[in-house]
Amino acid sequence: MDQATFNRELMDFLAASPTPFHAVREMARRLSAAGFVDRAEAEPWKLEPGGRYFTTRNDSSIIAWTLPGGPALPETGLRMVGAHTDSPCLKVKPQPENHRKGYLQLGVEVYGGALLNPWFDRDLSIAGRVSYLDRGGAIAHGLVDFKDPVAVIPSLAIHLDRDANENRAINKQTYLPPVLGRQGDDFDLKTLLRQRLEAAGAGVGEILDHELVLYDTQRPALVGLEREFIASARLDNLLSCFVGLRAMLEASGDHGALLVCNDHEEVGSTTASGARGPMLTQMLERLLPGPEERNRTLSRSMLISADNAHGVHPNFADRHDDQHWPLLNHGPVIKMNANQRYASNSETAAIFRRLAADEGVAVQSFVVRSDMACGSTIGPLAAAETGVRTVDVGVPQWAMHSVRELAGAADAFNLSRVLRRFFDTAAL
Numbered sequence: 001m002d003q004a005t006f007n008r009e010l011m012d013f014l015a016a017s018p019t020p021f022h023a024v025r026e027m028a029r030r031l032s033a034a035g036f037v038d039r040a041e042a043e044p045w046k047l048e049p050g051g052r053y054f055t056t057r058n059d060s061s062i063i064a065w066t067l068p069g070g071p072a073l074p075e076t077g078l079r080m081v082g083a084h085t086d087s088p089c090l091k092v093k094p095q096p097e098n099h100r101k102g103y104l105q106l107g108v109e110v111y112g113g114a115l116l117n118p119w120f121d122r123d124l125s126i127a128g129r130v131s132y133l134d135r136g137g138a139i140a141h142g143l144v145d146f147k148d149p150v151a152v153i154p155s156l157a158i159h160l161d162r163d164a165n166e167n168r169a170i171n172k173q174t175y176l177p178p179v180l181g182r183q184g185d186d187f188d189l190k191t192l193l194r195q196r197l198e199a200a201g202a203g204v205g206e207i208l209d210h211e212l213v214l215y216d217t218q219r220p221a222l223v224g225l226e227r228e229f230i231a232s233a234r235l236d237n238l239l240s241c242f243v244g245l246r247a248m249l250e251a252s253g254d255h256g257a258l259l260v261c262n263d264h265e266e267v268g269s270t271t272a273s274g275a276r277g278p279m280l281t282q283m284l285e286r287l288l289p290g291p292e293e294r295n296r297t298l299s300r301s302m303l304i305s306a307d308n309a310h311g312v313h314p315n316f317a318d319r320h321d322d323q324h325w326p327l328l329n330h331g332p333v334i335k336m337n338a339n340q341r342y343a344s345n346s347e348t349a350a351i352f353r354r355l356a357a358d359e360g361v362a363v364q365s366f367v368v369r370s371d372m373a374c375g376s377t378i379g380p381l382a383a384a385e386t387g388v389r390t391v392d393v394g395v396p397q398w399a400m401h402s403v404r405e406l407a408g409a410a411d412a413f414n415l416s417r418v419l420r421r422f423f424d425t426a427a428l
Contacts, residue, residue: 077300305379
Protein backbone atom coordinates (compact mmCIF):
# COMPACT_ATOMS: atom_id res chain seq x y z
CA MET A 1 0.00 0.00 0.00
CA ASP A 2 1.40 3.40 -0.97
CA GLN A 3 1.22 6.52 1.22
CA ALA A 4 -1.68 8.13 -0.66
CA THR A 5 -3.85 5.03 -0.31
CA PHE A 6 -2.84 4.65 3.33
CA ASN A 7 -3.87 8.21 4.14
CA ARG A 8 -7.20 7.86 2.36
CA GLU A 9 -7.96 4.78 4.46
CA LEU A 10 -6.78 6.55 7.61
CA MET A 11 -9.10 9.49 6.98
CA ASP A 12 -12.02 7.15 6.27
CA PHE A 13 -11.31 5.35 9.55
CA LEU A 14 -11.19 8.62 11.50
CA ALA A 15 -14.46 9.80 9.94
CA ALA A 16 -16.16 6.50 10.80
CA SER A 17 -14.97 6.62 14.44
CA PRO A 18 -16.50 9.59 16.32
CA THR A 19 -16.39 7.60 19.60
CA PRO A 20 -14.37 4.68 21.01
CA PHE A 21 -17.44 2.49 20.45
CA HIS A 22 -17.50 3.32 16.76
CA ALA A 23 -13.72 2.94 16.48
CA VAL A 24 -13.82 -0.57 17.95
CA ARG A 25 -16.74 -1.53 15.73
CA GLU A 26 -14.81 -0.30 12.69
CA MET A 27 -11.65 -2.15 13.74
CA ALA A 28 -13.65 -5.34 14.34
CA ARG A 29 -15.26 -4.99 10.90
CA ARG A 30 -11.88 -4.67 9.20
CA LEU A 31 -10.42 -7.57 11.18
CA SER A 32 -13.38 -9.80 10.34
CA ALA A 33 -13.06 -8.92 6.66
CA ALA A 34 -9.41 -10.03 6.83
CA GLY A 35 -10.32 -13.41 8.33
CA PHE A 36 -9.86 -12.71 12.04
CA VAL A 37 -12.35 -14.62 14.22
CA ASP A 38 -14.29 -12.91 17.01
CA ARG A 39 -13.79 -14.61 20.38
CA ALA A 40 -16.32 -13.30 22.92
CA GLU A 41 -14.90 -13.13 26.43
CA ALA A 42 -17.88 -14.98 27.94
CA GLU A 43 -17.53 -17.98 25.61
CA PRO A 44 -15.02 -20.87 25.69
CA TRP A 45 -12.01 -20.25 23.50
CA LYS A 46 -10.63 -22.82 21.08
CA LEU A 47 -7.47 -21.39 19.54
CA GLU A 48 -5.54 -23.05 16.73
CA PRO A 49 -1.89 -22.66 15.65
CA GLY A 50 -1.81 -20.17 12.81
CA GLY A 51 -5.15 -18.73 13.92
CA ARG A 52 -6.13 -15.05 13.88
CA TYR A 53 -8.54 -13.73 16.49
CA PHE A 54 -9.89 -10.66 18.26
CA THR A 55 -11.92 -9.92 21.38
CA THR A 56 -13.58 -6.77 22.73
CA ARG A 57 -14.61 -5.41 26.12
CA ASN A 58 -17.23 -2.75 26.85
CA ASP A 59 -17.50 -2.25 23.06
CA SER A 60 -14.70 0.30 23.48
CA SER A 61 -11.49 -1.75 23.86
CA ILE A 62 -10.16 -4.43 21.52
CA ILE A 63 -7.34 -6.97 21.38
CA ALA A 64 -6.39 -8.72 18.13
CA TRP A 65 -3.77 -11.44 17.89
CA THR A 66 -2.20 -13.99 15.58
CA LEU A 67 -0.72 -17.31 16.63
CA PRO A 68 2.36 -18.78 14.95
CA GLY A 69 2.01 -21.98 12.99
CA GLY A 70 5.57 -23.02 13.84
CA PRO A 71 7.49 -22.77 17.14
CA ALA A 72 5.35 -22.19 20.23
CA LEU A 73 5.05 -18.76 21.81
CA PRO A 74 7.43 -19.54 24.74
CA GLU A 75 10.18 -19.99 22.14
CA THR A 76 9.40 -16.88 20.08
CA GLY A 77 7.53 -14.36 22.26
CA LEU A 78 4.81 -11.95 21.20
CA ARG A 79 5.27 -8.80 19.15
CA MET A 80 2.81 -6.41 20.82
CA VAL A 81 1.57 -2.95 19.83
CA GLY A 82 -0.59 -0.83 22.14
CA ALA A 83 -2.68 2.31 21.60
CA HIS A 84 -5.86 3.88 23.01
CA THR A 85 -9.29 4.48 21.50
CA ASP A 86 -10.46 7.51 23.50
CA SER A 87 -9.87 11.22 22.97
CA PRO A 88 -10.72 14.32 25.04
CA CYS A 89 -14.22 15.53 24.23
CA LEU A 90 -17.48 16.90 25.59
CA LYS A 91 -19.74 14.20 27.04
CA VAL A 92 -23.51 14.61 27.31
CA LYS A 93 -24.83 14.46 30.88
CA PRO A 94 -27.44 11.83 31.87
CA GLN A 95 -30.31 14.34 32.11
CA PRO A 96 -29.04 17.00 29.72
CA GLU A 97 -32.10 18.88 28.45
CA ASN A 98 -31.93 22.55 29.34
CA HIS A 99 -34.32 25.28 28.11
CA ARG A 100 -32.95 28.81 28.42
CA LYS A 101 -34.19 32.03 26.86
CA GLY A 102 -36.19 30.06 24.29
CA TYR A 103 -33.29 27.84 23.18
CA LEU A 104 -32.75 24.13 23.69
CA GLN A 105 -29.33 23.25 25.12
CA LEU A 106 -27.62 20.10 26.37
CA GLY A 107 -25.63 19.85 29.59
CA VAL A 108 -22.13 18.50 28.99
CA GLU A 109 -19.06 17.64 31.03
CA VAL A 110 -15.45 17.61 29.88
CA TYR A 111 -13.88 14.19 29.30
CA GLY A 112 -10.10 14.22 29.67
CA GLY A 113 -7.75 17.17 29.25
CA ALA A 114 -9.51 18.86 26.34
CA LEU A 115 -8.27 22.08 24.77
CA LEU A 116 -11.57 23.94 25.09
CA ASN A 117 -11.30 27.13 23.01
CA PRO A 118 -11.41 25.32 19.63
CA TRP A 119 -14.81 23.79 20.48
CA PHE A 120 -16.54 27.14 20.03
CA ASP A 121 -18.24 27.93 16.70
CA ARG A 122 -17.82 24.41 15.28
CA ASP A 123 -20.48 22.36 13.51
CA LEU A 124 -21.09 19.63 16.09
CA SER A 125 -22.91 16.32 15.99
CA ILE A 126 -23.75 13.65 18.57
CA ALA A 127 -22.69 10.01 18.69
CA GLY A 128 -22.29 7.20 21.20
CA ARG A 129 -23.80 4.07 22.71
CA VAL A 130 -27.40 3.72 23.90
CA SER A 131 -28.64 0.99 26.26
CA TYR A 132 -32.32 0.04 26.04
CA LEU A 133 -34.93 -2.64 26.63
CA ASP A 134 -35.88 -4.39 23.44
CA ARG A 135 -39.47 -5.37 22.76
CA GLY A 136 -38.90 -8.71 24.46
CA GLY A 137 -37.78 -7.02 27.68
CA ALA A 138 -34.06 -7.84 27.34
CA ILE A 139 -31.30 -5.25 27.74
CA ALA A 140 -29.66 -4.40 24.43
CA HIS A 141 -27.13 -1.85 23.22
CA GLY A 142 -26.85 0.11 19.99
CA LEU A 143 -24.65 2.77 18.49
CA VAL A 144 -26.00 6.06 17.20
CA ASP A 145 -24.39 8.74 15.09
CA PHE A 146 -26.43 11.78 14.11
CA LYS A 147 -23.75 12.64 11.50
CA ASP A 148 -25.40 15.95 10.56
CA PRO A 149 -24.40 19.11 12.47
CA VAL A 150 -27.09 19.44 15.13
CA ALA A 151 -25.37 21.59 17.74
CA VAL A 152 -23.07 24.58 18.16
CA ILE A 153 -21.33 26.35 21.05
CA PRO A 154 -21.46 29.99 19.94
CA SER A 155 -18.83 32.42 21.12
CA LEU A 156 -19.79 35.60 22.86
CA ALA A 157 -19.26 38.63 20.59
CA ILE A 158 -16.07 40.59 21.21
CA HIS A 159 -18.24 43.69 21.80
CA LEU A 160 -19.66 42.04 24.93
CA ASP A 161 -16.36 40.59 26.10
CA ARG A 162 -13.61 43.11 25.37
CA ASP A 163 -10.99 41.08 27.27
CA ALA A 164 -11.68 37.83 25.37
CA ASN A 165 -8.35 37.97 23.53
CA GLU A 166 -6.37 38.94 26.61
CA ASN A 167 -7.60 37.00 29.60
CA ARG A 168 -10.47 34.61 29.11
CA ALA A 169 -11.07 31.66 31.43
CA ILE A 170 -13.66 29.13 30.25
CA ASN A 171 -16.25 28.12 32.82
CA LYS A 172 -16.95 24.47 32.00
CA GLN A 173 -20.41 24.52 33.55
CA THR A 174 -21.84 27.69 32.03
CA TYR A 175 -19.89 28.38 28.79
CA LEU A 176 -19.96 24.93 27.14
CA PRO A 177 -23.62 23.79 26.87
CA PRO A 178 -24.29 23.64 23.12
CA VAL A 179 -27.36 25.06 21.44
CA LEU A 180 -29.51 22.59 19.48
CA GLY A 181 -32.13 25.04 18.30
CA ARG A 182 -35.42 26.56 19.34
CA GLN A 183 -37.54 23.76 20.77
CA GLY A 184 -40.59 23.47 22.98
CA ASP A 185 -40.45 22.25 26.55
CA ASP A 186 -41.63 18.83 25.42
CA PHE A 187 -38.30 17.92 23.76
CA ASP A 188 -36.91 14.64 25.13
CA LEU A 189 -33.50 13.31 24.10
CA LYS A 190 -34.54 9.71 24.79
CA THR A 191 -37.36 10.01 22.27
CA LEU A 192 -34.89 11.22 19.67
CA LEU A 193 -32.53 8.34 20.47
CA ARG A 194 -35.38 5.86 20.13
CA GLN A 195 -36.17 7.24 16.68
CA ARG A 196 -32.56 6.90 15.61
CA LEU A 197 -32.29 3.31 16.81
CA GLU A 198 -35.57 2.28 15.24
CA ALA A 199 -34.57 3.88 11.94
CA ALA A 200 -31.53 1.58 12.05
CA GLY A 201 -33.77 -1.48 12.53
CA ALA A 202 -33.71 -1.93 16.31
CA GLY A 203 -36.86 -2.84 18.20
CA VAL A 204 -36.83 -0.48 21.16
CA GLY A 205 -39.11 -0.81 24.16
CA GLU A 206 -37.56 1.73 26.55
CA ILE A 207 -34.36 3.80 26.53
CA LEU A 208 -32.47 3.08 29.74
CA ASP A 209 -29.22 5.05 29.48
CA HIS A 210 -26.68 6.51 27.12
CA GLU A 211 -23.01 7.44 26.69
CA LEU A 212 -23.04 10.25 24.15
CA VAL A 213 -20.42 12.78 23.11
CA LEU A 214 -20.25 15.81 20.87
CA TYR A 215 -17.88 15.76 17.91
CA ASP A 216 -16.84 18.07 15.09
CA THR A 217 -18.46 17.10 11.78
CA GLN A 218 -15.65 18.53 9.62
CA ARG A 219 -14.09 15.60 7.77
CA PRO A 220 -10.38 14.80 7.96
CA ALA A 221 -8.39 16.50 5.23
CA LEU A 222 -4.92 16.81 3.77
CA VAL A 223 -3.79 20.44 4.09
CA GLY A 224 -0.75 22.53 3.21
CA LEU A 225 0.63 23.76 -0.11
CA GLU A 226 1.77 20.24 -0.91
CA ARG A 227 -0.91 18.48 1.17
CA GLU A 228 1.82 17.53 3.58
CA PHE A 229 -0.31 17.59 6.75
CA ILE A 230 -3.36 15.65 7.85
CA ALA A 231 -5.96 17.57 9.88
CA SER A 232 -8.62 15.76 11.86
CA ALA A 233 -10.27 15.24 15.20
CA ARG A 234 -9.07 12.35 17.37
CA LEU A 235 -5.63 11.91 15.80
CA ASP A 236 -4.60 11.34 19.41
CA ASN A 237 -4.89 8.43 19.41
CA LEU A 238 -7.02 6.83 16.70
CA LEU A 239 -4.16 7.47 14.30
CA SER A 240 -2.06 4.98 16.28
CA CYS A 241 -4.95 2.49 16.43
CA PHE A 242 -5.18 2.56 12.65
CA VAL A 243 -1.40 2.38 12.21
CA GLY A 244 -1.23 -0.72 14.41
CA LEU A 245 -4.25 -2.28 12.70
CA ARG A 246 -2.87 -1.73 9.19
CA ALA A 247 0.52 -3.12 10.22
CA MET A 248 -1.10 -6.27 11.64
CA LEU A 249 -3.26 -6.79 8.56
CA GLU A 250 -0.26 -6.40 6.24
CA ALA A 251 2.11 -8.59 8.31
CA SER A 252 2.82 -12.15 7.23
CA GLY A 253 1.22 -13.68 10.33
CA ASP A 254 4.14 -16.09 10.70
CA HIS A 255 4.95 -14.88 14.22
CA GLY A 256 2.96 -14.33 17.38
CA ALA A 257 1.58 -10.79 17.23
CA LEU A 258 -0.88 -8.78 19.33
CA LEU A 259 -2.57 -5.39 19.02
CA VAL A 260 -4.28 -3.92 22.10
CA CYS A 261 -6.30 -0.70 21.93
CA ASN A 262 -7.65 0.34 25.33
CA ASP A 263 -10.28 2.88 26.27
CA HIS A 264 -10.03 5.51 29.05
CA GLU A 265 -6.35 6.46 28.67
CA GLU A 266 -7.27 10.14 28.75
CA VAL A 267 -8.77 9.78 32.23
CA GLY A 268 -6.13 7.57 33.83
CA SER A 269 -6.86 4.08 32.47
CA THR A 270 -8.11 2.73 35.81
CA THR A 271 -11.16 0.90 34.48
CA ALA A 272 -12.09 -2.64 33.53
CA SER A 273 -11.32 -1.85 29.89
CA GLY A 274 -8.41 0.55 30.49
CA ALA A 275 -4.70 -0.22 30.34
CA ARG A 276 -4.42 -0.10 34.13
CA GLY A 277 -7.20 -2.70 34.31
CA PRO A 278 -6.98 -6.47 33.83
CA MET A 279 -8.06 -6.88 30.21
CA LEU A 280 -4.65 -7.60 28.67
CA THR A 281 -3.39 -9.79 31.52
CA GLN A 282 -6.62 -11.80 31.57
CA MET A 283 -6.40 -12.33 27.84
CA LEU A 284 -2.77 -13.50 28.15
CA GLU A 285 -3.79 -15.90 30.92
CA ARG A 286 -6.36 -17.47 28.60
CA LEU A 287 -3.91 -17.58 25.72
CA LEU A 288 -1.18 -19.12 27.91
CA PRO A 289 -2.85 -20.74 30.97
CA GLY A 290 0.37 -22.12 32.45
CA PRO A 291 2.44 -19.57 34.43
CA GLU A 292 5.68 -21.15 33.23
CA GLU A 293 4.90 -20.84 29.52
CA ARG A 294 3.31 -17.43 29.99
CA ASN A 295 6.33 -16.00 31.80
CA ARG A 296 8.71 -17.50 29.24
CA THR A 297 6.66 -15.95 26.45
CA LEU A 298 6.60 -12.51 28.06
CA SER A 299 10.35 -12.60 28.69
CA ARG A 300 10.84 -12.96 24.92
CA SER A 301 8.18 -10.40 24.05
CA MET A 302 8.18 -6.66 23.47
CA LEU A 303 5.50 -3.96 23.42
CA ILE A 304 5.57 -0.85 21.24
CA SER A 305 3.28 1.69 22.88
CA ALA A 306 2.14 4.01 20.09
CA ASP A 307 0.77 7.39 21.17
CA ASN A 308 1.34 10.70 19.41
CA ALA A 309 4.18 13.00 20.43
CA HIS A 310 4.51 16.78 20.69
CA GLY A 311 6.00 18.19 17.50
CA VAL A 312 7.82 21.48 17.86
CA HIS A 313 5.48 24.41 17.12
CA PRO A 314 7.25 27.20 15.22
CA ASN A 315 5.38 29.86 17.22
CA PHE A 316 6.20 28.23 20.57
CA ALA A 317 9.60 26.65 20.03
CA ASP A 318 10.67 27.65 23.55
CA ARG A 319 8.31 24.97 24.97
CA HIS A 320 10.73 22.27 23.79
CA ASP A 321 14.15 21.18 24.95
CA ASP A 322 16.70 22.67 22.55
CA GLN A 323 18.07 19.24 21.62
CA HIS A 324 14.76 17.40 21.36
CA TRP A 325 12.22 19.05 19.08
CA PRO A 326 10.52 16.60 16.70
CA LEU A 327 9.47 17.89 13.30
CA LEU A 328 6.34 16.82 11.45
CA ASN A 329 7.08 14.56 8.46
CA HIS A 330 10.57 13.74 9.76
CA GLY A 331 9.73 10.31 11.14
CA PRO A 332 8.28 8.67 14.26
CA VAL A 333 9.48 9.75 17.69
CA ILE A 334 10.95 7.72 20.55
CA LYS A 335 9.74 9.24 23.82
CA MET A 336 12.07 9.13 26.84
CA ASN A 337 11.64 10.24 30.44
CA ALA A 338 14.03 9.75 33.35
CA ASN A 339 11.11 9.32 35.77
CA GLN A 340 9.51 6.55 33.67
CA ARG A 341 6.49 8.52 32.53
CA TYR A 342 7.43 6.79 29.29
CA ALA A 343 8.56 3.16 29.36
CA SER A 344 11.38 3.44 26.82
CA ASN A 345 14.89 2.43 27.79
CA SER A 346 18.13 2.07 25.85
CA GLU A 347 17.44 -1.58 24.98
CA THR A 348 13.93 -1.09 23.61
CA ALA A 349 14.83 2.19 21.90
CA ALA A 350 17.74 0.44 20.18
CA ILE A 351 15.43 -2.31 18.89
CA PHE A 352 13.01 0.26 17.49
CA ARG A 353 15.84 2.21 15.86
CA ARG A 354 17.10 -0.96 14.19
CA LEU A 355 13.62 -1.83 12.89
CA ALA A 356 13.22 1.69 11.50
CA ALA A 357 16.67 1.63 9.89
CA ASP A 358 15.82 -1.67 8.20
CA GLU A 359 12.79 0.07 6.66
CA GLY A 360 14.74 3.20 5.75
CA VAL A 361 12.62 5.29 8.15
CA ALA A 362 14.17 8.20 10.08
CA VAL A 363 13.62 8.32 13.86
CA GLN A 364 13.45 11.33 16.18
CA SER A 365 13.68 11.70 19.97
CA PHE A 366 11.54 13.60 22.44
CA VAL A 367 12.36 14.54 26.02
CA VAL A 368 10.22 17.11 27.80
CA ARG A 369 11.89 20.25 29.13
CA SER A 370 13.32 19.63 32.59
CA ASP A 371 11.24 22.48 34.02
CA MET A 372 7.93 21.15 32.64
CA ALA A 373 5.69 18.28 33.69
CA CYS A 374 5.67 15.19 31.48
CA GLY A 375 2.58 13.38 30.29
CA SER A 376 2.34 9.61 30.05
CA THR A 377 0.90 6.77 27.96
CA ILE A 378 -0.38 3.23 28.32
CA GLY A 379 3.26 2.09 27.95
CA PRO A 380 4.32 2.22 31.62
CA LEU A 381 0.96 0.78 32.69
CA ALA A 382 1.13 -2.20 30.34
CA ALA A 383 4.78 -2.77 31.22
CA ALA A 384 3.99 -2.80 34.94
CA GLU A 385 1.02 -5.18 34.44
CA THR A 386 2.82 -7.69 32.21
CA GLY A 387 6.54 -7.22 32.86
CA VAL A 388 7.19 -7.01 29.13
CA ARG A 389 9.91 -4.84 27.57
CA THR A 390 8.36 -1.63 26.25
CA VAL A 391 9.22 1.36 24.11
CA ASP A 392 7.03 4.49 23.81
CA VAL A 393 6.84 5.94 20.32
CA GLY A 394 4.47 8.12 18.29
CA VAL A 395 4.13 10.44 15.34
CA PRO A 396 4.70 14.14 16.10
CA GLN A 397 1.62 16.34 15.99
CA TRP A 398 0.37 19.85 16.74
CA ALA A 399 -2.74 20.95 18.65
CA MET A 400 -2.89 17.80 20.78
CA HIS A 401 -6.27 17.50 22.57
CA SER A 402 -7.85 20.10 20.31
CA VAL A 403 -11.11 19.42 18.49
CA ARG A 404 -8.98 19.52 15.31
CA GLU A 405 -5.40 18.26 15.43
CA LEU A 406 -2.60 18.21 12.87
CA ALA A 407 0.06 15.64 11.96
CA GLY A 408 2.47 14.99 9.11
CA ALA A 409 1.01 13.10 6.15
CA ALA A 410 4.12 10.91 5.85
CA ASP A 411 4.63 9.99 9.50
CA ALA A 412 1.71 7.60 10.10
CA PHE A 413 2.55 5.67 6.93
CA ASN A 414 6.20 5.36 7.94
CA LEU A 415 5.35 4.27 11.48
CA SER A 416 3.07 1.59 10.05
CA ARG A 417 5.98 0.30 7.96
CA VAL A 418 8.12 -0.02 11.09
CA LEU A 419 5.35 -1.79 13.01
CA ARG A 420 4.77 -4.22 10.14
CA ARG A 421 8.46 -5.12 10.18
CA PHE A 422 8.21 -5.51 13.96
CA PHE A 423 5.34 -8.00 13.56
CA ASP A 424 7.39 -9.89 10.94
CA THR A 425 10.66 -10.01 12.91
CA ALA A 426 11.62 -13.54 13.89
CA ALA A 427 13.75 -12.63 16.92
CA LEU A 428 13.67 -9.52 19.10
